[in-house]
Amino acid sequence: MEEKQNFQTSLDFSQNVFKPSTREEIVEIVKNCYKKSIPLEISGLQSKNKIGRNFQAEKTLDLSNYKGIIEYKPEELYIKVKAGTPISEIEEALKKNNQQLAFEPNDFGYLFSGESNSGSIGGVVACNFAGSRRFKVGSVRDHLLGFQGVNGKGETIKSGGTVVKNVTGYDLCKILSGSFGTLTVLTEISIKVLPKPEISKTLIIKNPHLKKALDYLGQSLSSSTDPSGGVFYPDYFGKNFILNDLTHDGGLTGIRIEGPMNSVDQRVNRLSKELALIDKEFSVLDSVQTEIFWNKTKNLEVFKNSKSNLIRIVVPISETLQVIQKLKKDDLNYFIDWGGSLIWMAFDHLNSKILSEIKEITKSHQGYYTLIKIEDDFKASADIFTIDPIKYKISEKIKKSFDPKRIFNPGKMYTGI
Amino acid sequence: MSSLQMPKVDSSILSKKNKIVSDIGRIINPKNVLSHPDELRPFETDGLTAYRQMPLVVVMPETVEEVSNVLKYCNDNKVKVVPRGAGTGLSGGSLPLEDCVLMAMGKFNKILEIDYENRCVVTQPCVTNLAITHAVQDKGFYYAPDPSSQIACSIGGNVAENSGGVHSLKYGATTNNLLGIEVVLMDGTITKFGGKAMDSEGYDFLGLMTGSEGLLGVITEVTVKILKSPEIVKAALIGFPTIEDAGNCVAEIIAEGCIPAGMEIMDKALTKATNDYSKAGYPTDAEAMMIVEFDGTEHEVEAYIEKAKQIAEKNNSSSLKVSKSNEERLKFWAGRKAAFPACGVLAPDYMCMDGSIPRGKLAEVLREITRLSKKYDLPVANAFHAGDGNLHPLIMFDANDKESLKKCEEFGADILKYCVKVGGALTGEHGVGIEKRELMCEAFNDKDIQQQLTIKVALDPNSLLNPGKVYPILRKCAEEGRVHVHGGKTKFPDIPRF
Numbered sequence: 001m002e003e004k005q006n007f008q009t010s011l012d013f014s015q016n017v018f019k020p021s022t023r024e025e026i027v028e029i030v031k032n033c034y035k036k037s038i039p040l041e042i043s044g045l046q047s048k049n050k051i052g053r054n055f056q057a058e059k060t061l062d063l064s065n066y067k068g069i070i071e072y073k074p075e076e077l078y079i080k081v082k083a084g085t086p087i088s089e090i091e092e093a094l095k096k097n098n099q100q101l102a103f104e105p106n107d108f109g110y111l112f113s114g115e116s117n118s119g120s121i122g123g124v125v126a127c128n129f130a131g132s133r134r135f136k137v138g139s140v141r142d143h144l145l146g147f148q149g150v151n152g153k154g155e156t157i158k159s160g161g162t163v164v165k166n167v168t169g170y171d172l173c174k175i176l177s178g179s180f181g182t183l184t185v186l187t188e189i190s191i192k193v194l195p196k197p198e199i200s201k202t203l204i205i206k207n208p209h210l211k212k213a214l215d216y217l218g219q220s221l222s223s224s225t226d227p228s229g230g231v232f233y234p235d236y237f238g239k240n241f242i243l244n245d246l247t248h249d250g251g252l253t254g255i256r257i258e259g260p261m262n263s264v265d266q267r268v269n270r271l272s273k274e275l276a277l278i279d280k281e282f283s284v285l286d287s288v289q290t291e292i293f294w295n296k297t298k299n300l301e302v303f304k305n306s307k308s309n310l311i312r313i314v315v316p317i318s319e320t321l322q323v324i325q326k327l328k329k330d331d332l333n334y335f336i337d338w339g340g341s342l343i344w345m346a347f348d349h350l351n352s353k354i355l356s357e358i359k360e361i362t363k364s365h366q367g368y369y370t371l372i373k374i375e376d377d378f379k380a381s382a383d384i385f386t387i388d389p390i391k392y393k394i395s396e397k398i399k400k401s402f403d404p405k406r407i408f409n410p411g412k413m414y415t416g417i
Numbered sequence: 418m419s420s421l422q423m424p425k426v427d428s429s430i431l432s433k434k435n436k437i438v439s440d441i442g443r444i445i446n447p448k449n450v451l452s453h454p455d456e457l458r459p460f461e462t463d464g465l466t467a468y469r470q471m472p473l474v475v476v477m478p479e480t481v482e483e484v485s486n487v488l489k490y491c492n493d494n495k496v497k498v499v500p501r502g503a504g505t506g507l508s509g510g511s512l513p514l515e516d517c518v519l520m521a522m523g524k525f526n527k528i529l530e531i532d533y534e535n536r537c538v539v540t541q542p543c544v545t546n547l548a549i550t551h552a553v554q555d556k557g558f559y560y561a562p563d564p565s566s567q568i569a570c571s572i573g574g575n576v577a578e579n580s581g582g583v584h585s586l587k588y589g590a591t592t593n594n595l596l597g598i599e600v601v602l603m604d605g606t607i608t609k610f611g612g613k614a615m616d617s618e619g620y621d622f623l624g625l626m627t628g629s630e631g632l633l634g635v636i637t638e639v640t641v642k643i644l645k646s647p648e649i650v651k652a653a654l655i656g657f658p659t660i661e662d663a664g665n666c667v668a669e670i671i672a673e674g675c676i677p678a679g680m681e682i683m684d685k686a687l688t689k690a691t692n693d694y695s696k697a698g699y700p701t702d703a704e705a706m707m708i709v710e711f712d713g714t715e716h717e718v719e720a721y722i723e724k725a726k727q728i729a730e731k732n733n734s735s736s737l738k739v740s741k742s743n744e745e746r747l748k749f750w751a752g753r754k755a756a757f758p759a760c761g762v763l764a765p766d767y768m769c770m771d772g773s774i775p776r777g778k779l780a781e782v783l784r785e786i787t788r789l790s791k792k793y794d795l796p797v798a799n800a801f802h803a804g805d806g807n808l809h810p811l812i813m814f815d816a817n818d819k820e821s822l823k824k825c826e827e828f829g830a831d832i833l834k835y836c837v838k839v840g841g842a843l844t845g846e847h848g849v850g851i852e853k854r855e856l857m858c859e860a861f862n863d864k865d866i867q868q869q870l871t872i873k874v875a876l877d878p879n880s881l882l883n884p885g886k887v888y889p890i891l892r893k894c895a896e897e898g899r900v901h902v903h904g905g906k907t908k909f910p911d912i913p914r915f
Contacts, residue, residue, distance in 0.1 A: 075672040076775050098674060128616070139616055141624055142593050157868045158861070164586075165773045165807045165845035167579045167628050168853075168860050169887065170869050171592065174624020178616075195674030222536060224557070224648045226713065263717035270714075316613035318534040341615050368618035386618045390608045395620050397875035402868070413619065 016058070021065040023148075023156065023187050029061060030185060030407075031154030039410050042181040044084055047108050047119030048127050051372055052180055053384050055411035061185065063122055070188060071162075074099055077193050078145055078162045083122030083186040090121060094193055102194040103140050104131025107299040111373060114304060122186045128178030129312075131298035132229040132256070134338045135221065141177035143192040149176070149184035152403025162190045175398065181409045182417060183402040197258035200228075201268050202285040202293055205277060208235045208251030210336075214321055216253045216275055217340040221317075223274055225267040229256030229294055230339030237302045237335055243289045254293060297337060300344060308332075308346035309374050311358065315367030317341050326361045350378055359386060385413050392417075421468055421851060423514055424885040430496055430516040431473065437496060438474055441518070444490060445483045449524070451475040460501065460519050464566070465509035465852055472499065472513035479524045481599060481607055481637040488635065488882075489605030491518055497881050498603070500631040502543055502574030505566045507769070508850025510578065510630045510886055520635060522573055528552050529638070535613045536643050537596055542573020542636045546580075549641060558643040561588035564846070565754065573636040579628030581846035583679040586804035587712075588644070590846065592627040599638035600626055603877040613640060625872070630848050631883040633876050647712035650678065651722055652746045655729045656703030656736035660684065663705035664779035666732040667803045670709065671776060673728060675721045678712040680804030681753055684783065687760070687798035687811070688752075694759035697752025700736040707803065708749050756800045756811070764796065764813030766822075770829050772836030773845035774806045785835050786810055793828040795821070807845035808836075834859050849887045857889050 011018065011028055020026045033040050041057035043049055045064055063084035071080040074097040081090060087105050094100055105124045109117025118124075125147075130139040137143075146160030159172035176184055207213055213232035220227050231254045233240070238250040246252075257267045268284055285293055296302070303310055315323050317340040324334065324343065334345040347354065355371075362369045363386070371384045387395065392414060399406065399417045411417070430437070438452045451457060452474045462469045473496075478484045491498050500520045501511035513519045525541035531553060532539070538549050538560070546567040549560040563582035564570055570580070576598060581590040588594065597611030610623040617623065626633055657663040663682050670677065683691065688706045692699040699706055707729075711721040722739055729737055740746035760767045774782050783799060790797045801808045810832055814825040833843050837859045844853055857866060870888060873880065 073775070073777070075668045076777060077671060128621070130616075134615055138589065138593050141621055142589065151868060155864045155868070157865050159865065159869075161840065161842055161860075163773045163775060163841050163845075164805045165581055165590065165802070166842035167581075167590075167846060167848055168843045169849065169857065169866075170633075170872060171579065171624055171628050172869070174592070174621045174627070175872075177624070178619075178621055183620075195676065198674070218534060222533065222645055224645050224714065226645075226647075259713070259717050260720040263714050263720060266716045267714055314614050314616055316535045318532070318613075338615060366612050367614045370618075390606060391610075391619055391622070394602075394606075394608070394622065394876070398620055398622075398625075398872065401871040401875040 017060045017062055019062045019065045023150070026061070026066065026150050026185060026187060027154050027156060030150050030152070033059065033407050034152060034154050034405055037405050037407065039407050042185055042409055044120035044123040045086060045117060047112070047117040048123050050112055051127065051384070052409070052412040054380050055409065057410070063120065066187070067120070069093055074193070076162065077164070078190055079193055080162060080188060080190040081121055083189055084120050086120055087118040087124060098196050099193045100196045101143065101191065102133055102137045103143050104133050104298050105140070106131055110304045111300050111310065116299070121189050121191065125177055125186060125189060126179060126181045132231065132294055132337050135230070135341065136228045139177070141174050144173040144177055144189065145192050146190040147173060147176060147186055148188040149186045151184050152405060152407055156187075157184065160190065164192065180413050182399060182413055183408065185408065198260045199264050199287045200256055200258040200290040201264050201287065202290040203255045203257070203268055203271055203282055204246055204285060205253040205275070205282045206248045206250070207253050207281070208238070210234065210324060211321055213253045213336070214317070214340050216255070218317060219275060220255045220271060221339045223271060225257060225271045225274070227255050227271070227339070228258045229254070231297055232336040233302070234333070234335065236333045240302050241293065241296070243285060243292065245283050245285050245289055247283045256290060256294060302335060303344070303346060306346055308348050309350045310372045311345045311347065312370045312372050313343040313345060313362055313367060314341060315343070315362060315365050319365035319367060323361055323365050323367065327358060350374065350382070352381065355382055359383070362386075387414055422890050423470070424497070424890070426514070426516045427495070434473055437494070437518070440490060441474070441476055441487055444486045445476060445478050449477040449479065451477070460504070460513060460521060463501070463504040463509060463511045464507045465512065465850065468509055468512050468851060470513045470515060472517050472519035473515065475519045475521055477521045477524050481601065484520070484601045484635055484637055485605040485607050487518070487520065488601055488603055492603050492605065492879065492881060495879060495881065497884055499883050500577070500635045502571035502577070503545065503569055505570040506574060506578060506848060506850065507771070508844065508848040508852040510848050510850040510883070512851055514885065522571070522635070525573070525637060532613065533558070537613055537640050538643055539638065539640045540572055542576070542639055543571045546570050546572055546575055549643070553643050554646070557646050559646050560641055561594050561644055562591050572639050572641065576627055576636050576639055577629065577631045578848040581802070581807065583681065583802060586680060586802070587676050587678045592624060594642050595623060595627060595639070596642055597640035598623060598626060598636050600634040600636050602634045603882045611640065628848070630850060630887050632873055632887060633882070648714050649718050650710060650712040650743070650746060651718050652708055652710040652740045652749050653722060653725055654699065654738045654749050655707045655709065655734050656700030657705045657707065658703065658733055658735050660705045660783050661780040662732045662734070663707055664777070666707065666729050666734070667779065668776050669728045669732065670725055671804065673724060675711070675724050677709050677721070677725070677804055679708070679710040679802070681708045682706065682779070682801045682803040683753065683756065684799040686796070687756055687800055690759040690763055690798060691752040691755050694762060695752045695755040697748055699752055703735050708753060710746070753800070760798055760811045760813065763798070764815070766816040767811045767813045768825055768829055770808070770810045770812065770832050771844050771847040772808050772833050772841055774808060774836050774839055774841035776803065776806045778839040778841070779803060779806070782808065782835060782839060786832055789828055789831050793824045795824055795828055802845070805845070806841065830856060851886055854887060855889050857887070
């Protein structure tokens with residue numbers, strides 16, 4: 001699709017915030033900013049805008065008006081939407097057909113504003129944060145089938161499509177997922193949808209000990225009972241869950257099993273035997289309570305009223321125990337998702353010394369961290385994202401290939417990118 | 418080689434052959450530098466045997482440092498490099514150039530680490546796909562993507578092509594089962610993208626490299642996810658009186674919320690041919706035949722098979738057989754896997770296409786293929802990974818008859834164009850390579866292609882790594898694109914193709 005050559009716009013370029021509702025307007029805005037080298041902050045529904053480094057942008061490209069479902073084909077398992085479409089609107093539409101976004105987008109609203117704001121699909125793709133099903137179904141990037149976007153020169157580009165099997169050309173869906181709006185303004189997004197499981201149950205094991213929890217999780221994930229979620233909440237957070245069938249408070253390990261009704265019962269039963277649990281040690285949550293439990297998890301609700309800094313750490317499962325032991329100080333609390341691979345850790349106070357320790361520890365255990373929530377005083381000088389010098393060099397080149405004048409979210413991920 | 422246009426040969430490189438051979442012989446063990454025509458011959462083609470070209474020299478590095486030093490040398494001296502794994506690719510991705518160093522990765526053939534705790538395998542790139550499953554199956558694990566050539570194709574090649582397979586419907590293609598790679602860029606930079614952890618910091622270079630067909634870097638190490646083998650696997654063999662009924666059944670099974678492990682359809686011509694060939698017990702009177710497979714726990718599989726049965730009956734199925742044992746299930750698949758050799762019996766030559774379409778367009782696309790078959794007066798047999806809309810029409814022709822070959826090429830290109838027209842893709846799993854290069858402008862406009870080329874130039878400014886592949890040279894949509902097989906003989910007749 002070529003842009004109209006002589007597109008006349010009513011856009012007022014003296015304004016600082018653009019709220020386009022058509023792609024043509026987005027193209028016009030970007031072309032103009034490219035020509036004049038004006039940095040643009042790309043924003044959606046403000047649910048994750050606080051994640052990332054501080055940077056200066058003269059203008060804001062607010063995509064919240066660029067929204068709507070373009071095409072939803074339940075039988076083809078995809079939905080095509082405009083980038084500013086709220087996740088809630090998409091999930092509502094999918095629910096009517098008993099489908100879902102299997103990667104369970106996090107709702108960061110609770111963390112940043114105390115109330116739900118699951119953001120827009122564009123923001124979810126740009127951040128590539130996935131919920132508890134990550135180890136089974138992949139991340140957001142694994143569900144992005146295709147996109148259309150506007151690169152830093154104002155050219156409309158696309159990659160992928162709406163079919164699942166497509167190896168035509170470079171897979172730009174991947175490089176744009178998790179690029180935090182630094183490469184391309186996403187305009188249209190085609191995303192894979194999947195059937196909702198018939199029922200879900202959660203095996204909750206009473207256990208306050210991290211090592212034991214990691215054993216349970218490791219064993220579950222390697223079992224043919226095929227779990228779709230595995231979390232550990234230590235004592236500190238265990239008490240946050242009040243559910244009818246939760247028979248204890250305190251530390252808990254939760255393992256989710258989904259599928260057809262009789263199969264789920266059979267697998268829950270088997271898993272409790274494989275883990276050699278005795279009756280008093282566990283309880284089973286039904287579908288309704290399971291949904292509540294895992295929503296609270298993906299939405300980080302245990303940190304809802306916390307004033308602390310929050311770090312997201314990803315390491316191989318084998319390293320989790322050591323990483324937590326090394327990081328654990330009195331003034332922090334944490335929980336573990338992704339069956340043991342994702343650590344959400346709160347710090348009351350952060351400074352560059354503590355952060356470089358965290359960096360060193362995660363790196364030496366083959367992982368990385370991302371600073372999600374951080375006190376304002378420290379934010380300007382902190383490394384929000386990690387990177388090594390070789391990848392930085394490659395990132396610079398890739399940035400340039402999409403956005404040669406560095407007008408999109410300059411510095412949001414790294415200085416100079 | 419046929420009329421296929423390749424990048425301009427640099428005669429100054431050809432004239433420096435001896436110097437290049439001796440220079441590289443100082444970087445790596447000179448025994449691993451091949452330059453005599455008799456030594457080069459085995460490398461002149463890959464799985465797309467219609468095209469052949471001897472490389473200038475073949476190098477077989479043994480360590481990542483050697484790969485890096487050779488690439489750096491070639492980059493400094495403006496020598497083109499074509500990477501090659503097992504050489505089974507069906508789109509000509511590792512077709513040599515006359516003035517290239519062919520980097521054959523065959524010596525990177527060891528599994529480095531099996532890590533059950535993190536459920537992954539770290540391996541060198543030229544280990545075969547199936548060898549990974551073999552290495553972990555005694556503990557009840559397997560590697561999910563299963564391209565049909567899995568006994569021979571290399572895992573590094575799978576990464577380069579983002580290979581799929583029958584089970585990618587449920588488990589995804591290579592890109593969804595990969596945790597990390599070590600890669601060497603054209604300037605000799607060695608780096609790792611990803612690792613044993615899920616996701617990684619910064620831009621997703623792992624995702625960008627996967628399926629980049631050897632144009633962005635040479636893969637020297639691969640870390641893949643392994644999965645626990647399902648407790649039980651069952652398949653149903655279902656006949657339908659019309660292709661529409663089969664197509665509707667596929668769409669409905671998916672829409673009902675059952676995601677099978679695999680779902681395949683063959684048309685009547687192929688059902689009969691494969692049944693005659695492999696005696697699989699197929700319903701040869703049916704216009705379309707489907708194999709649908711479910712895996713999981715016993716109750717789960719029973720529930721899904723029952724649901725599939727009901728949906729099939731609702732869609733007028735004429736026969737239905739559920740596998741009672743694993744042997745019987747494998748027998749169902751035996752016929753499907755014999756699709757290629759069975760076609761070899763029907764005609765002197767056939768070409769295998771690889772397009773991808775929305776599931777709901779199955780019947781429409783098949784009707785169009787039938788129409789084109791009449792138009793070009795060439796028989797065609799159809800096999801589909803129906804669950805994910807990936808079709809492999811096999812066009813039969815006679816390569817000794819130039820007119821027949823030309824017609825076949827035009828027929829193939831028309832099919833792929835139609836796939837794009839109905840919202841599909843030029844290639845579902847074989848890659849673009851040289852085969853579909855000139856058809857890229859059917860799927861992308863100039864800006865799209867230019868953006869991709871800009872990425873290429875960012876990582877390989879002189880365009881020395883695997884040039885002439887994926888992106889159009891002619892800048893017109895020439896009628897090219899197929900796997901060419903003569904007399905039923907593929908390059909590796911013992912590798913299943915489906």
